[in-house]
Amino acid sequence: MSATATPSRTGDPTGDDPPGGRAPVGVRVALRHRLAERGVDRQLLLLVPAALFVLVLFIYPFGYGVGLSFQPTEGGPFATYQEFFTDAYLRDTIWTTLSLSLPAALLNVAASVPIAYRMRGRFRGKRLLTTVLVVPITLGTVLTAQGLLNFLGPTGWFNRTLLAVGLTDDPIRLTNNYWGVFFSIVITGFPFAFLLVLSYLSGIDPTLERAAATLGANWWQRFRRITLPLLAPGLATTFCLTFVLAFSVFPSAVLVGDPAGTTRVISIAAYDAAYVQYDYPMAATIAVLMGLVELLVIAAVLGWRALLYTGSTAGGKG
Amino acid sequence: MSFAQLRLDGVTRSFAGHDALTDLNLTVRSGEFIALLGPSGCGKSTALNCLAGLLPLTRGSIWSDDTRLDTVQAERRGFGMVFQNYALFPHMSVRRNIAFGLQMRRLPRAEIRRRTEEAIRLVRLEEHANKLPGQLSGGQQQRVAIARAVVLEPALVLMDEPLSNLDAKLRLEMRTEIRRLHQSLGLTTVYVTHDQEEALSLADRLVVLREGRVQQIGTPEELHTRPANWHVADFMGYRNLLRLRADDRTGQDEVVVTGHGLRLVGTPVGPVRAGAEVIAGVRPEDLRITGPEEGVPAVVEVVEYQGREVAVEARTADGVQFNLRTQTRPTLGERIGIVVDPVRLLVFPADGTDADGDDRPAGEPAEEPTTGDSR
Structure with a gap:
């Protein structure tokens, strides 16, 4: 023991780190x-x-x-910004995009909570179920869009079933409009939201709910008073991430949407400006405005989050 | 929802086919302090969770007087529980943590406030009432957890190793505090611990569990002086457990045990047959040191200063190690004689101990190297 200890003890001062106490340096x-x-x-x-x-x-x-x-082809430095806000065709893309991405992000977060809540514990087949729920991430938007067209399209299974059962006489239009894009965003965004919410939920000490149960709280009170307040900051973060993903929607807005009309989202406007009209300053302006709108929404959500309890989610000393 | 007695009837809980708790029969009388004692994995926490309603029973039933309780959900049982990690709601102030249970019962606001303040006073946390649990020390968190459980005046308070996360000094203080609260509030308490000293000092009755089975139920005195088997003895501080053989000359009250060059006289506990393998147990403080000409000759190997007393480890020529406690300090290497009072040397049958295979003293008794290879 002492034989092995000695070289390492003398080895330290000769190492590359000079000892601090030497007077000249x-x-x-x-x-x-x-x-x-x-x-x-x-x-x-x-x-x-x-x-x-x-x-x-x-x-x-x-x-x-x-x-x-700020360098438009004609006019002052703010000319493209002025043009964007005076031209309804451009200006309304902000509203169109928000009306798609905000409800979709909200729905994704809201749908993730009960599913993740149910899946906190360990049970048989959890891995399989998680895989099924997360698979849409790997598919990519285009495959999802194709699936949606086949499933929800006018001659898709969904409408054929409705027609066969007699619930409707005309196919319900669920693609190439707002709903097609909405479904597409929900499908691709849900796995992200679910995985994040699940990890936030798993971080909450399970004995807290059991303690609440011994104090007489039923399952809803346990969720409402204990789990939800501890989960809320995580939900805010999840909402921001899924919102950003949804806000920059482009492929599905074109493939399963109505890119010239109801689903002319802001990224389509930017694409048009850059590659149809070759107005690069305008495209840059739209991109900047896109970022600003996203920042505003995120700032609002994070501002709300700051009001919440964001500390430890453990029940005490481990 | 208070009761005269709470009866556990054949309570069994298994996890994946393995019984974590087997056939627990126990009657808790109102006002009693019961300690469930045993090493980790003995089923004591399982028993507590079954009582609390956090774990469904696999078999058996729980009765509060004549009301069947094991089918009642945890939130309707009205038992208070103190968790090992305290399980305080981290987003609520101390006051709101304590008031939580009262709010769940939809009591009038004024009563909630009155009882909460009373409970805060009871655990002496007046200056900390508005803090979050994260801002409190371990001992303070633990007091909040107790206040939160007792503020509901529960018929039964369940405590799951509540002191295990505290440092030694605080543990002693809180131990007294828990006993004080139990007495002054007239609580009925079931307390889980692996610390025999804690259990002995707190409880009116102890339940010693091992591998999910009750080993012994009794008062602290009974367990301390008369452990039912050597497992209990091992747990109750009989540090010297020697695997020996009962001699032919086995009497009614005394038995001679031999082996490893030893020949000792002890008191049989349970059926000790002549010639059978036995385990003889004695506490370190019941061994006396004399000169080498008397008793079992041994050589002092380790001397530990422990304040008023000295803990000594001594080894005989055959390699049997003894743990002793004395007032006088022997020197290392000193030759001593060890004398044991036959009343204090308890002789347990060794039967059934080998069945469990890996159990500690069966193959390698607590402090006794039978083969002497550790020299």
Whole structure:
């Protein structure tokens, strides 16, 4: 034992880290020590590749886009912004997109809660069920759109069943309009919402609900008074993420929507400006406005979240 | 919803075909403090959760006087429970945590306020009433958990190792506090612990469990002086457990046990047949050190200073290790003699102990290297 301990003990001072107490370099070492205490040391260099990556692939193009939006082909720096808000065809895309993405995100979060709540514990077939619920992530929007067209289209199974049963005389129109896009967003967004809500729920100490039960709370009171308040901050975060995903909807708005009319979402307007009219400043303006609207919604949600209890979800000392 | 007596009748709970708790029969009288005692995995927490209604029974029934209780949901049983991790609602202040149960009962607002304040005073948390549980120390959290359970004046308070997360000093303080509350509020308490000292000091009656089965039910005195079998003895601080053989000359009140170069006289507990394998148990404090010419000769190997007393480990020539407690401090390597009073050396039949295979003292008795290979 002592034979192995001795070399390692003498090995330390001869290692690459010079001992702090040596008089000639005392001041320099002290400075380095002070910096290290604030987290400034050589390991920070490891951040350089990531920082460079963000700078080159995100910040520069982003700044370029913002700059471009203030350089319209004609008029002052705000001309494209003015045009966007005066042209109803452009302006209304904000409302169209919000009216799709807000309810879809809300529905996704709301639908995830009871399912995830039921799936907190361990039971047989949990993995299979989770897989089934999460599979839409892997499918991609286009496959989902095709499925929707086949299923909900005028000659799809859904309408044929309705016609056969006699519930309706004309096929219900559920594709190439608002509802097609709505369903598509819900289907692709649900797995994200579900996985997030499930992980937030699993983080809540299960003994809290059991404690509430021994105090006389029935299942609804346990959910309403204990689980939901602890889950709410997570729901806010989940809502933001699913909302952002839904807000930038493009493929399904074209494939299962009505891209010239009721589902002319803001990303379609940006695409038109850039690749149909070749008005890059206008496209950049729309992109900037898209980001602003998203930021406003997220800020509102996070502002509400800040009012909630966001601390530990454990019941005490583990 | 108070009762004169609560009866557990053959309560059994299995998990995936394995019985975690087997055939628990117990009658709790009103006002009693019962401790369920046993090592981890002995089924004591399972028993408590069954009582609370958090776990359905596999077999058996629970009766509150003449009312069947095991089919009643947890929220309707009206039992208070203190959890091991306290399970305080982290988003509610101390006051709202304590008031929660009263609110669930839809009591008038004024009464809720009065009883909550009373409970806060009872556990001396007046200055902390508006804090969140996360801002409290472990001992304070634990007091909130107790207040939250007792504010409902429950017919039965269940406590699941409530002191296990506290440091030693606080544990002693809270132990007294729990006993004080039990007495002053006239509670009926079922308390789960693995700490025999805690159980002995708190409970009116103890239930010792091992592998889901009751080993012994009795008062602290009964368990302390008369453990029913060597498992209970092991748990009650009989640190010297020796696997020996009963000699032919077995009397009614005394039995001579031999083995490993030892020859001791003890008191039989249970049916000890002549020639049978036995386990002889004695507490460290019931062994006396004398000069090497008397008793069992041994050599002092470890001396631990423990305040008023000294814990000594000594080993005989045949490698049997003894744990002793003395007032005088022997020196290391000193030759001593160990004397044991026959009344204090309890001799248990070793039967059935090997059936469980991996149980500790069966293969390797607690402090006794039978093979002597650890030298």
